[in-house]
Amino acid sequence: MMRLPPFRYFAPRSVAEAAALLAEHGPEAKVVAGGTDLYPNMKRQIQTPRVLIGLRGLPELRGIRGTARDGLVIGANTTLTELSQDPRVRQAYPALARAAGQVSTVHLRNMGTLGGNLCLDTRCTYYNQDYEWREALTFCKKRDGTICWVAPGSPRCWAVQSSDCAPVMVAMDARVRLVSVRGERVIPAAELYRHDGIDYLTKQPDEILTEVLLPPAEGLHTTYWKVRRRDSFDFPILGVAVALRRDNGTVRDARVVLGAVTSAPVLVEEARALLAGQPLTPELIDQVAVKARVDYARPLDNTDLTMTWRRRMSEVYVRRALRELAGLPVSEYDLPLKRPSIN
């Protein structure tokens, strides 16, 4: 059996206490909520914190507050199951319900939290392996080594941002609250992420992500399409999140975001300009979809399936997501195609 490396565990009673512990123990410490990402990583010794600060017992981090009209506030400890089943989320922010409801398996969604999913460690087939495997290959730069096996000439690590909720939050322009002993700050979700597989969050090591602030839902249309080999269990190998605001037939604001193509969610910036003030026509949708593939999707060969296929799929799935929001058939083929569902 693969064993967890030894660690000390603290169970603080308040966010303030948790923040204090985190500050006290420094980089050796990590916070843990559901543990569905961290514990398997610890067994493989790709993350080896000596101190864990458990957030599960913090009532402040639980629950969904507010109204869709003003924007919901979601505690970081809200489980992915709770999130995907919350009627307000399902009704007003369906993309988020879809994303949360498609993370891994039902068991892991019952344990895994929104905060954990947003801070998910980046993933790579050269990194998410046991110690002996990585040693046999010689360790990569994300852990214990110096080379990047995906792009050996590259100065940076290309591990993949594999959260389902992250691209949705970026598309919706949600904000996150970060708390530390130094104080607290609220930043747009897009600013939480960095294009670096190792240093993939702008959250400081002593900060705790405590809650997520969703924008008012009025006029908001969202969707999320997840691409993966199997309809359960798998991380996304491409995620397409779209959030639109429409006035009558024309698009007022549009944010198209690609997940799992690189180390951070990728905002297809030109989509906004292309779509603004326009009706969502099939031709315009095609234009945006091609743009996403040609100029934004840069997957590498470090997840499931081939990078060529994944890149090609960015066009197909941006098209499908936008056509769904436009009320068009998602494909020109009249087939019973699988649609993303809320589990």
Next chain:
Amino acid sequence: MAIETPPATTPTIAPPEAPARPLPFDELRIVGHPLPKVDGLAKTLGQTKYADDLKLPRMAYGKLLRSPHQHARILSIDVSEAVALPGVLAIITGKDLPHKYGIMPVSQDEPALAIGKVRYVGEPVAAVAAIDEETAAEACRRIKVHYEPLPAYMTIEEALTKEGEPIQDYGDGRNIHKFVSYEFGDVEEGFREADYIREDLFFYQGNTHLPIEQHACVAYYAPDGKLTLWSSTQTPHYVHRELAAALDMPRSRIRVIATPVGGGFGGKSELFNHEVAACKLAMLCGRPVKIALTREEVFYCHRGRHPVLMKVKTGVKRDGTITAMHFQSYVDGGAYGSYGVASVYYTVTLNTIVQQIPRYKCEAVRVWTNKPPCGPKRGHGLPQPRYALEIHFDKIAHDLGLDVVDMKLRQAVRPFSRTVNYRRITSCALRECIEKVVEASGFRERHGKLPYGRGLGLAASAYMCGAGTAIYWNPMPHSSAMIKLDRGGGVALLQGATDIGQGSDSVMCYLAAEVLGVRVEDIQLLAADTDFTPIDLGSYSSRVTFMMGNAVVEAARKLRKILFEVVAERLGVPPERLTAANRRIFVRDDLTQFVPFDEAVQLAEARYGQLVAAGSYTPPKIYAPYKGSTVGPSPAYSYAACVAEVTCDPETGAVHVDKIWIAHDVGRAVNPLLVEGQVEGSVYMAIGEVLMEEQDFRRGLHKRPSLLDYKSPTAQEMPEIVTFLIENPDPEGPMGAKEAGQGPLLPVPPAVANAVFDAIGVRIDETPITPDKVLRALDNARAGKPARVGPERVPPVQFPPPIKPEVPPEWRHGIPRPEDYPDPASYTQYVGGSGL
């Protein structure tokens, strides 16, 4: 008096009596009914004790240090720093276990711990026992091994063409483990007779068993010098034999007990390094030692499906009648022999038992590569050629404008016939299977007519009901059972078969209870213990229901005869008027006249003393006049046919299996519920093989040795399955039963591939059919190239000249008429002890 079977070496050269049924079917009260499994509740409640649940006092934990190199010489091993670690109890390396072993007598090539060099990443080099797993793991890290890397060979092509030190120093050539080469009849003549000849190349990717239970074992060396190994194994008998060789100890001092197995699928069918290491460590440190493998380590044990490259050329008449076939397979064996000699034969020798092939040339080669050894996985050696052939024939039907169903029915082998390579076919419901799935799926009306993106595919197959010869040659029974009756009405059934989830414990209890007329819960079962249960060769080659079933029925019938004798006397009726059910032996036409089972036992025990009976099964010898003919004969073959309906997304290339219709010629379903479960499990595994699974490597390492990254279907990917059990009792099977565990896998992958072609007009001639391959094939079509993805060439191999056995007389002039086939009894030698 103990009632014993006559010595199994006494041959009785006679075919079984017909009908060879111990009971009229209308009186069966247990067999044929969907009863729960005898071990089902304990498993459901989490009370079953698997190997990793065992805990003995003072137990230590073992860990294996594994090679980080694909191919390297071991220059030195320094264990001093590891020995110094507190808590370490014993450390061993290759020099402590100098005796090599192997499942096949001709491939005794595996050391428990590498000796001299390592041949794949993950090969064990040293083993440590310590007071806990953490200490053992830390000790492994402190062992310093110096390696000198050698050239590595990761593909068949590399093994055959790259320069450098070969992987093994034995075999049929440089990096060649085994050649097979035969020609039955003059194939060139056959090709000249053909109206149409087609040649195709296929590649079937390797894949692994993926049992949910990882291998685990506990070894205990008692003060009296006796060694006991509890292990998650499918083959305690072979582990017993090989362990004796590896440890150089007499078998009388070794006891192997198979613990309940949480899935095997062929992956636990021989001795493994960790089992030897646990035993040796237990002997050295004087404590019980447990070794439980991680998922990654299970991938390094492997023994899974061989990757096979195949080239097939077939000549046919205008109506699809075959005139000749030339089949070549290139088998990627991995670093050691394992079952490989059998596997390489299986890729060619059973290609004649589905379609009638009048002239057949086959060539096969198993090549060494620096990867975990391949071996038997559900369907052993047959899914690969079945994929090739069923697609190949689908293409031929398409080329000739033939109705594929009509062609398949025309080509189908006949019941009670014999193939050109001397395979004896007895009961065979292949036609019924094909007709059933075709009718149920509306294949004739819908094939070729569904809208673009949706399609139907058809394929057929056959599988063995147990290998007709043992892995090591011997004339003894393959399965034996012993039944002891208790005067309280209990029935002790001792038998060596191993329940790996397939339900053999249940099947044996059902059969014994049926014959003795007791309830299933009256049977106390002791299984798979080399000291206390009679022999069974193991749970492989779909042999257990057929072989152990016959042995159990024979033992039970002996006791039934005695009980009927004393009851007949008591009731004053002839024994022929009696029957037994529900703990009573009663007069068939007068239910008021009966003796309860326990009283009957007491009457018999008073007369004869302790009531014990044994039954044995030895497969018949099926005459074939050529060397190598012993791989492939089976006392019976099961048949299957499948129709798959798929949806292909032309924009993504994703293939979704919407529905499977599958018919399986099971002979007789001892428990239809369990048989359906076996069929569904086979469909599940097949869908993984054809759409997802890949045993692929990168820089010498297994690319994805985890349950998350190695893609195998989840419940979400499972289609609706419509299962038809075709009950066509086999004359030699126990109560007519044949196999169910492996055969139903075989037709599914090619049926899916044929359905993809029907849906979008592309041929994916290699597994898995991934979305990127489908898109590439569509791109090829748009570019005016063949709408296909698959291998383009075969490696340069000079096969040895074929052995050309004389074909059976009925095949001398092409496909025989049904009346030309000789009576199977004329070339079948029944050996004493078969419980028919």
